[in-house]
Amino acid sequence: MITAEQNEYLCATGPGTPMGELMRRYWIPAMMSVELPEPDCPPVRVALLSERLIAIRDTSGRVGLMDEFCAHRGVSLWFGRNEENGLRCPYHGWKYDVTGQCIEVPSEPAASGFCQKIRLKSYPVVEKNGVVWAYMGPPEEQPPLPDFEWMRVPQSHIFLSKRWQESNYLQAMEGGIDSSHVSFLHRSDLNTDPLHKNTAGAKYARSTNTVFDILESPGGLLIGARRDADPGFHYWRVTQWMFPWYTLIPPYKGNAINGHAWVPMDDHNCMAWTMTFHPTRPLTDKEVEGMKAGAGVHADLIPGTFRPKANMDNDYLMDRAAQKAGRTYSGVKGIAIQDSSLQESMGPIADRTRENLVSTDNAIIMARMRLRKAAQAVQAGKKAPGLDSAAQNVRSASFILPAGGAFKEAALDAVRVREGEEPVAV
Template sequence: MLTQEQNELLTKTGPGTPMGDLFRRYWIPALQADEIPEPDCPPVRVKILNESLIAFRDTQGRIGLIDEFCSHRTASLFFGRNEECGLRCAYHGWKYDVDGNCIDMPSEPEGSKFRERIKQRAYPCVERAGIIWTYMGPTDMKPDLPELEWATIPDSHRYSSKRRQFSNYLQAMEGGIDSSHVSFAHRFNLDDDPMHSGTAGNEYLKADTRPKFEVAETDGGLLIGARRNADDENYYWRVTQWIMPWYTIIPPFGTHNPLGAHAWVPIDDETCWAWSINYHPTRPLREDELAAMRDGGGIHVKYIPGTYDPIANRENDYLMDREAQRRKESFSGIEGISAQDFSLQESMGQICDRTKERLGTSDAGIILARRRLLAALEDAQEGEVPGVDVEHQQVRSTSVLLPKEVPFQEGAREALIAKPGEDFVSI
């Protein structure tokens, strides 16, 4: 368990907090590119790391991400007019470009230079992989753009979605690195899910519900190995990549299915964006796969129309079916692997009280991830930020059979490297 002070260090991410300052040293997935699909389209609200912002695409297609509230009288720029290479406040007409410069101030006398002294807070943005990324840290410490494999492959090979989760980012992310829950929370649904069914790994996972965990540090995060019995000579290993500061790659089931990945980005201290990505490094996603993803299958969800909130949510008890639970059609009575996960993560409270936890051997990955994040705070004070070098991000998760005497990080070494044009390794 953690102390209250440690829990607050890990979960508080607003401006001026230690973890918030650390997270601002990374490129951050801010919004989907199709939320601002064309020049001069309506602006959208964006909240990240407790900062209320406005995103817009100007007349030339450049992307702006600026403080939501006008520097004049703090009216929301969400109601502004996106026109002629700037966003104009609907209250008094002050206008800002994508860099936050005030380029027009019609409420002031002609010839006034007052506007030259006004600067709206603005963050640089880059569009990549159908996502708009932003950097919110010191300008002289900006890292290279992210080279996660799913961010570098052709658009046809990838599908991404996001949903709003009503919990702190940390408990959501910890769910993403916890392999032991799969044998229980998803037990009765693995055969129905197209990402799992018909694979040897699925059978090993159901047969051995007591995985043994080994965790190894990497330059960019952690390797979390979950070991299950396979036969007299081999273990079945599911190896999860956790990449600083909030990325996970799901160990795959079979080579015919796409890989899955997540990013857990704080909105504020009580909610987060849960990004879900399916991708295949060597082929386009099939239309039937895309249709299932768009319909909320697998790691994706169905939305309340006009929102990024799941239809199954805490207000309706996630559409829980007690009869399905009783009949063992679903371990939790909740439909869908994604909803099964976030319902339990949200049930912990919006900020989990980790002083009450009693962690076991299956929580080794979670324990070390917390330690790694806390250590990163100290590293950042010394000028070192783990996980920003592109080679730290060019990795994969895997699921493999290995002889019992072979350490997983050695036996799976080649399978854990993302090699352009090469298929991933899985059973």
């Protein structure tokens, strides 16, 4: 367990908090490009790290991300008119460009220069591979744009989704690095989900005898989970956790790689991004249609929103008959919703003072320690970890080793990005 003070340290990500300042040293996936589909489209509310922001695509196609509220009297600019290369407040007509600079105050003479003195807080943004990335930290600390493999594959090779999760980012992310729960919570889906079934890995992943071997990496942690395979052999699943909130899930033979980004909206909510990509082939129409409907680690969403159809308000469509019959282990349908239902059940912020951790929680313990040390390093004026391409340019993997085989050497080789080659998977 950790103390209440340590828990707050890790969970609070607003301006001025240690963890918030750490996270502001990274480029953040703020929104999907399709949320701003065309010039002068409606503005979009964006919640990031306990800040309320507004995003626009102006007449020239440029994207801006700025404070949601007009500098005049605090009206939400979500109600604004996006027109003629700027967002105009409908209350008194104050207008802002994509940098947050006020460019017109109709009530004041242009010669007074008043509007030049008014500027909303805004953040640099870059669009790449369907994502609008934002940097919210000190300008002098701005790093290069991330270089994850999924950012470089052709659009035909990747499917992106995101869903609103009603919990703190940390308990969501900890679920992403906890490989042991797969044998229980997701065991039924390993036989039925179209992106998992009929693979040897899905068969072996049902084993509940899980032993961990964890390696520190420049970008975070390389987490090996060992299960029994055929006699004399072990099945290894290697999950990547990368600063500050990314996970890569071990792939199954012939299938794509899945990853997550657990991005805090505020201390009680996060946006769970899911990236499914294949390095060497386009995703099939069947795969894409399945993911849109909630297959794999994606979720079926309420149309026009990022909230899952199965959510806390309807008890995640719990089916006790299916649970009792074994059609689903937990009674909740879908891998993503099985995870979110239990993570949200902990409350908006899990009370970690009541935990009783065991050996299968070692990756979670190590990730907490690394996050805390990284935040302390930033407070001391040092660089945040995992910002360079070498730390980010890795894969997850799964493989078979003889009992007693050298895990470290096999894992470090398996997670290397080999351009033009399929993932190492069982």
